[in-house]
Amino acid sequence: WQHEADTAPSAVDLSQxxxxxxxxxxxxxxxxxxxxxxxxxxxxxxVEVGLLFVARSEGLTWAQIAEAMGFRSPQACQQYVNRLSARRDRQP
Structure with missing residues (x-):
């Protein structure tokens, strides 16, 4: 994967x-x-919120998502996602 010539690099790209x-x-x-x-x-x-939304839309369970993301429990994963979503909702 490479950036298109007319696409500006992202903040992540520039930071890296x-x-x-x-x-x-x-x-x-x-x-x-x-x-x-x-x-x-x-x-x-x-990106994280988008992937999590797609994962849930595709029927992945919280247990599957938690394991993939390294959480100790599905509940911990759900709480993390709720905090992340709330933070995203507060952004302008």
């Missing part, structure tokens, strides 16, 4: 690139990379 090149970054560039983290977190959470 900054980490990869971290030994070459100036302090200002490092601060710039750190400032990308809220957007990168939001992008990642959007």
């Amino acid at each position: 690139y900054a980490l990869w090149r971290s030994s070459e970054l100036t302090r200002d560039e490092l601060l710039g990379a750190l400032s990308l983290l809220p957007a990168a977190r939001s992008e990642t959470e959007s």
Whole structure:
């Protein structure tokens, strides 16, 4: 998988690139990379919520999802998803 030439890199892409090149970054560039983290977190959470929605729509159980995501119980997974969804709903 590669980015299309006319597609801008995501905040996650830019953050990973900054980490990869971290030994070459100036302090200002490092601060710039750190400032990308809220957007990168939001992008990642959007993907996570989307995949969880699809998983449930396809009939996967909370036990199956919990195991795949490394939770100790289906209830812990559900609570995590509820908190994640609530946080996403509060974003502008």
